[in-house]
């Protein structure tokens with residue numbers, strides 16, 4: 641098995657190649673190293689190899705890890721967020737990728753007002769219409785964006801999607817393209833307080849295709865840290 645350092649180098653090489661293929665500047669794509677379920681010791685290895693942007697999908701896990709690691713890291717919240725956990729994420733996450741309801745946005749707004757911060761968020765869209773997935777439907781995205789645009793302490797920066805698990809990444813191209821088109825449609829409405837410049841799409845199995853379709857953030861876990869073992873009970877902080 642390759643080291644985290646070698647994996648990171650390979651992923652960065654693949655990102656560069658995908659950018660070149662699609663005539664994009666490499667600096668237009670940012671890699672998020674998805675460290676969920678992985679112990680702090682592994683994150684430190686990734687930091688030593690040059691990573692500083694990490695993605696987590698559990699609120700307390702992100703809080704606990706960020707508290708024992710250097711302050712200059714960037715944390716992205718990419719998981720389903722329950723309203724009672726919003727307090728752990730607001731003021732800590734650089735970007736919340738997974739807002740899919742007005743109710744959740746209102747809670748984030750309330751907590752942001754309390755902490756006197758502006759929270760940058762993405763709207764999670766269930767482009768592939770999988771019923772197992774969170775996310776707002778393509779049809780309802782614009783009206784959700786319009787509602788959220790009225791909240792004082794939230795700034796919508798773009799869209800996020802999780803494509804289906806597949807062994808053939810080409811199968812997901814249509815979903816990435818759809819998300820990109822949806823962002824263009826919404827941008828054309830010129831809604832106050834709404835940006836559509838960020839597209840968070842692509843994971844280990846399909847990030848190169850996502851880049852070809854316009855991803856600005858790719859979220860790669862397995863490709864950097866190796867397979868996740870959800871059964872293993874380890875101490876994530878000291879382990």
Ligand SMILES: *Cc1c(COP(=O)(O)O)cnc(C)c1O
Nearest residue numbers: 674697718843844859860861862
């Ligand atoms: C776990 C996760 C990833 C990373 O998945 P890999 O296939 O391991 O790269 C990306 N995005 C989200 C939302 C995730 O939950």
